[in-house]
Amino acid sequence: MNTRRIWLTLAAASVLLLAVSCNKKKVEKVDEPVGGSGDVLVGATIKNADGASGSSYIRLIPSTETKYDNSNSIQVGFGATICILGNDIYVFPEDGPTGKQAITKYTRSDKGLTQTGELQTDPGSYPINLAQVTPEKLYINNYMGGYLTIADAKTFKQKGKIDISSYAHSDNSPNASQGIMRDGLYYLTLNQGGENWMPYEDHRCVDVLIIDPKTDKVQTLISEKESGLCFPTRPFLKNMIFTTEANDIYIACTGYFGFNPDYLKSGFVCIPSGTQAFDASRSWDISQTTIEGTNYKPASLYNTKYIGNNLVAAYVGILELNGSNPYTARNSMAVLIDLKAHTIKQIAGIPLTDGHSVAIEMHGNEVIFSAFGKDKSGLFAFNPKTMEVRQTLEAAENINFVHFF
Numbered sequence: 001m002n003t004r005r006i007w008l009t010l011a012a013a014s015v016l017l018l019a020v021s022c023n024k025k026k027v028e029k030v031d032e033p034v035g036g037s038g039d040v041l042v043g044a045t046i047k048n049a050d051g052a053s054g055s056s057y058i059r060l061i062p063s064t065e066t067k068y069d070n071s072n073s074i075q076v077g078f079g080a081t082i083c084i085l086g087n088d089i090y091v092f093p094e095d096g097p098t099g100k101q102a103i104t105k106y107t108r109s110d111k112g113l114t115q116t117g118e119l120q121t122d123p124g125s126y127p128i129n130l131a132q133v134t135p136e137k138l139y140i141n142n143y144m145g146g147y148l149t150i151a152d153a154k155t156f157k158q159k160g161k162i163d164i165s166s167y168a169h170s171d172n173s174p175n176a177s178q179g180i181m182r183d184g185l186y187y188l189t190l191n192q193g194g195e196n197w198m199p200y201e202d203h204r205c206v207d208v209l210i211i212d213p214k215t216d217k218v219q220t221l222i223s224e225k226e227s228g229l230c231f232p233t234r235p236f237l238k239n240m241i242f243t244t245e246a247n248d249i250y251i252a253c254t255g256y257f258g259f260n261p262d263y264l265k266s267g268f269v270c271i272p273s274g275t276q277a278f279d280a281s282r283s284w285d286i287s288q289t290t291i292e293g294t295n296y297k298p299a300s301l302y303n304t305k306y307i308g309n310n311l312v313a314a315y316v317g318i319l320e321l322n323g324s325n326p327y328t329a330r331n332s333m334a335v336l337i338d339l340k341a342h343t344i345k346q347i348a349g350i351p352l353t354d355g356h357s358v359a360i361e362m363h364g365n366e367v368i369f370s371a372f373g374k375d376k377s378g379l380f381a382f383n384p385k386t387m388e389v390r391q392t393l394e395a396a397e398n399i400n401f402v403h404f405f
Contacts, residue, residue: 033112036072038062041089041108042393043082043401044070045356051327054078058091058401060112064368064379068395074106074113079356081236082401083130085153089113095126095143103127103140105156108405117156121149128235131179133186133213141176141188143235148176148188150216162216169203170194178233180241182249185219186211187271189232189241189251198256199230206232206253206269210276222276224269227283229253232269234303239360242306247273250306250339255287258299258317259326266301266316268339284342286316291335293346296320302332305360305367307384310340313347313367315358330354334369336384349389350380356398363404368392370399 036059047054057073076082077094084090087108093099105117121127125145130138132153139162140149146165151158167190168174175191190207194200205225211218231254233240240252248270255266270282286298300317307313315332323329334350337343351373359370366381379393379402393399 031114033109033114034072035074035106035113036060037110037112039405040064041082041084041401041403041405042068042399043076043080043359044068044073044395044397045079045400046070046397047327047356051325051354051356056080056400057397058082058089058113060108064363064393064402066393068378068393068397068399070397072112079236079400081129082403083238084403085132087405088116090130092127092129093121103130119149119151119156119158125149128176129178129238131181131186133181133211137213139179139186139188139211139213141179141235142173143175143177143191144173146173148211160216162211162218164190164209164218167207167209167218167221168192169200169207174207174209175235177235178238178241180243180249181213182243182247184213185276186213187241187249191231191233191235193231198260204228204230204263204265206230206251206278208232208251208271220276222271222278224278224280224283226280227267227269227285228265229255229267229269229283229285230265231255231257237303237358239305240301240303242304244306244310244339245308252301252304252312252314254301256300257302257326258319258322258331261299261319264297264299264319266298284339286337286344289342289344291316291333291344291346293348294333296333298335298344302355303358303360304337305362307362307367310338311384312337312339313360313369313382313384315353315360315369316344318352321352326355328354330372330374332358334371334380334382336387347382347387347389350382351376353377354398356400359400359402361402361404368402370402372398 059073081092106113126143138151148162150160179188267286298316299319302315321331330352334347353371357372378395
């Protein structure tokens, strides 16, 4: 599905340099900071009635303890991926030929956001996220095209490519999703999706490439085929692959997003510390676990955030709440998952939400969830020790991203 993204052209102010003489001086362009100011970056979407199109924006705000408004925002592509490294914000293009075919880099200051770079992308490559793999090097994961782009971390210029097309199951692209660095190696999940963006029926497994950033070469492909879990991580949600205090890598697997009632497997796979292989005995299909406080079982795993002590804050999909339109259905439930005890508890007080508002982040001792509920929408703070919930940010829009600097 190609959705239209509209890009806002940044205005540049012209400053006339005055001199004592009457000689004409050159007019220089100076970028003025835009996008508000503050220590919190928020992404918001105003969706159309179909839920599959609309307009998206980003802006800085001083605090989430307020009511959100979209003034001073920067319009970005519909549902655009946002990646942040330090004070640098990378805004990705949408899938398809519409919109700006480039990744735009902004740098945050006390005054706002200033565009500090732009990297043109190949048509049809669909760059979806990036990771810093060395102090000097970025890997840009292209969902299509069968390769990773290597970029200079300082200049944001392309330096090369890594061909991964040979690892695709059926076509020429294995659909590079999210990755993580551990012990000097980059572990990159592969979605291996078919024409309908869903897992291949004959390839229901978890594939991960292990890449050495020192050589930019793929060391090996590892697969977990025993559990039947598939579609590891969602490519625009960075927290679905994480390490625990023991340095074990866990990968959240979405499966068929809850839209195949005959195959509802989703959950977690693990690559233990000190190994470069899956331990299938630690895989967990959560579709057979009843959510405490409800009569439901998860049909999919939509987003996760590891919060320590084997606990994962998450959004899971509920099959019975799918409705007729997957883009507007409020079928996402906030839960607390215990990886050790294999329990799932509903977080009461966070409303059921649609798929546009499933962001999860930590802020201090609280877990921040975005939600677009029937009666309340915005950001909700959850205390995992007391299980208490309070709404912090009110918003009429779908809040789809939040980051605390």
